[in-house]
Amino acid sequence: MSTPAVLGLDVGGSSVKSLLALADSSLSSPPEILSRARTITPLADPVDGLVEIAQSVPQQHPVSRVVVSIPGIVDETRGVVVRSANIPALDGCPLAERLGARLGVPVSVINDGHAAAVAEAAWGAGAGSDDSFVLALGTGIAGAHVVDGEVVPGAHGSAGELGHITIDPAGAVCSCGRHGCLETIIGAPALSAAWNTAGGSGGPETLLPAYADGDPRAVPVVQRAASALAEALLTLCALVDPGRIVIGGGIAREPHDLVLLAAQYARQRATFHHVPPIVPATLGEWAGANGAVRIGMQHERLATAAR
Known part of the structure; x- marks a missing residue:
């Protein structure tokens, strides 16, 4: 009998990334990937589309569990997508229940940020x-705080929203309705606007190389963003005291100058704070799919132990 496998589906606004790995693979290192694929996100009918994607995976190993990573607010305990701005057809959907009924195996649904965090950690x-x-x-x-391989979600599942720490109370209005959140300074739209106001063009994908090349228009933009991020990181250190801080996402892409500068500023400004190693993420766009696979492997172990 073939060894069971777990399937991780990382659902984004434009594509679904899927990974298949043996359920009994070691958790201490990345497993051997049996199958890897990328498919266009089925926005109109996501449940049918995800069933089709799951059933299209090569069957040399039977899939014993599926974990789906979704962008948006997810009730992970019940497997319900509360709201997904990128995939509105899933709003309010009991996705774990519906997929599980169609696929005939246990299905878990998690927030995409939590999945990526578990993998990076x-x-x-x-x-x-x-x-x-x-x-x-x-x-x-x-962000997400990961301790011993598990996300610490907070009492209401909303811990880790570092983007809504106030940096400048007199600053711009944030999407959350408050003023001067970190997101209004270093979020991609805000960073792009600052870069264009300074005379550049494009977004972080042009700003960061320009800074690396010493472009005088880019330097103050990146320095302001790094300064704001440093303040948020010091707040994080004061409240959470993590052992390591990993920074990923599009704005942290190579060259990593913004992340490294923020880390430098945080260390310079720290007083009582224990500033841990602050490092760029390494798994890139497949972090969410890897995290879904790892969570599936963890759930399989728990299920086996309970039998």
Whole structure:
């Protein structure tokens, strides 16, 4: 009989990334990937589309569990997508129940940021530390505290929203309705606006190389963003005291100058704070799929132990 496998589906606004790995693979290092694929996200009918994607996976090993990573607010206990701005057809959907009924195996649904954080903490830049805070810098700013391989979600599942720490009370209005949140300074739209106002063009993908080349228009933009991030990191250190901070997302892409400068500023400004190693993420766009696979492997172990 073939060894069972777990399937991780990382659902994004434009594509679904899927990974298949043996359920009994070691958790201490990335497993051997049996199958890897990328498919266009089925926005119109996501449940049918995800069933089709799951059933299209090569069947040399029977899939015993599926974990789906979703962008948005997820009730992970019940497997319900509360709201997903990128995939509105899933709003309010009991996705775990519906997929499980169709596929005939247990299905878990998790937030995509949590999935990426679990992978980075265990198999990426956080490897070797049992206490990591993984932060993603993109259009929005969010993070997750991972301790012993598990996300610490907070009492209401909303811990880690570092993007909504106030940096400048007199600053711009944030999408959350408050003023001067970190997101209004270093979120991709805000960073792009600052870069264009300074005379540049494009977004972080042009700003960061320009800074690396010493472009005088880019230097103050990146310095302001790094300064704001440093303040948020010091707040994180004061409240959470993580053993390592891992920073990923589009704004943290190579060259990593913004992350490295923020870390430098944080260390210079620290007083009582214990500033841990602050490092760039390493798993890139496949972090969410890797995290879904790892969580599936963890759930399989729990299920086996309960039998």
